[in-house]
Amino acid sequence: MSEPEVPQSTLSADGIAAVPHHVAIIMDGNGRWAAARGLPRVEGHRRGVEALRRTIRAAGEIGIRIITIFSFSSENWSRPAAEVGELMGLLRRFIRNDLAELHKSGVRVRIIGERAGLEADIGRLLIEAEELTKENTGLTLVVAFNYGARQEIAGAARRAAEAVAQGTLKPQDITVDTIAGFLDTADMPDPDLIIRTSGEQRLSNFLLWQSAYSELVFVPANWPDFDRATLEGAIREYRQRERRFGGLSGAAAAKTGS
Ligand code: IPE
Ligand code: IPE
Ligand code: MG
Numbered sequence: 001m002s003e004p005e006v007p008q009s010t011l012s013a014d015g016i017a018a019v020p021h022h023v024a025i026i027m028d029g030n031g032r033w034a035a036a037r038g039l040p041r042v043e044g045h046r047r048g049v050e051a052l053r054r055t056i057r058a059a060g061e062i063g064i065r066i067i068t069i070f071s072f073s074s075e076n077w078s079r080p081a082a083e084v085g086e087l088m089g090l091l092r093r094f095i096r097n098d099l100a101e102l103h104k105s106g107v108r109v110r111i112i113g114e115r116a117g118l119e120a121d122i123g124r125l126l127i128e129a130e131e132l133t134k135e136n137t138g139l140t141l142v143v144a145f146n147y148g149a150r151q152e153i154a155g156a157a158r159r160a161a162e163a164v165a166q167g168t169l170k171p172q173d174i175t176v177d178t179i180a181g182f183l184d185t186a187d188m189p190d191p192d193l194i195i196r197t198s199g200e201q202r203l204s205n206f207l208l209w210q211s212a213y214s215e216l217v218f219v220p221a222n223w224p225d226f227d228r229a230t231l232e233g234a235i236r237e238y239r240q241r242e243r244r245f246g247g248l249s250g251a252a253a254a255k256t257g258s
Helices: 031-033 041-062 074-078 081-104 120-131 150-165 176-182 229-239 249-253
Strands: 022-026 066-074 107-112 140-147 194-195 217-218
Touching: 031 041, 041 066, 041 081, 041 229, 066 074, 066 081, 074 081, 107 120, 120 249, 140 150, 150 176, 194 229, 217 229
Parallel strands: 022 066, 022 194, 066 140, 107 140, 194 217
Antiparallel strands: none
């Protein structure tokens, strides 16, 4: 069987993937960005949408194939109702204003997270974004909205249990691949690189299953200040890492002759 074709632009001379295929971003620090300037938190969120536009453009130019962004967590409902309302409004406006442009540039939009309980018009916008762009072959933009990884994994367990109850799945046949197949990210490769802005060093219930072997890069910049240079800096750091997936490093393997 021949090797799958990898676009040349993503490979350096020694064949090591120079550009991560899938980058996931925890866009954090909007509130602190605003507070530092004496502005209301919502202003940080608004500027965060601009940073998102820049980042999507840069990701496409750099040759990243999939970008997943954490835009609203299952736990963010615990914020004051006014802030939640503003975040919902920003999502609505982002899809209404930017969808046509994203579609024109070949971006395929996917949404992960819980749809139940969202306002009906938001549910419709999410479907519209996915439907309009589903045949596109450019950058895939995965929006994690009303997303929580534990909820996602619990949902996968529930679906596996339902399949067992219906007799289409045997308990002894449940493997890692079975569970992965029931996640929202079923047909997507795991993120190679996860970036979190604002200096916080935690995952906050983001892609817990899929991040098993992701490289984590924490950048001090708050999300509204994120730009192409910050993204490239994170990718440079990623390139310094040696991904072992539980095996041996290249040097150690050579020494043991394996
Ligand atoms: C990230 O910024 C946006 C969301 C979580 C929706 P924050 O709103 O968390 O900003 P900080 O962390 O309070 O500064
Ligand atoms: C994670 O940021 C969620 C998003 C970026 C959407 P939070 O600001 O909600 O995370 P914690 O509460 O600081 O862990
Ligand atoms: Mg935060």
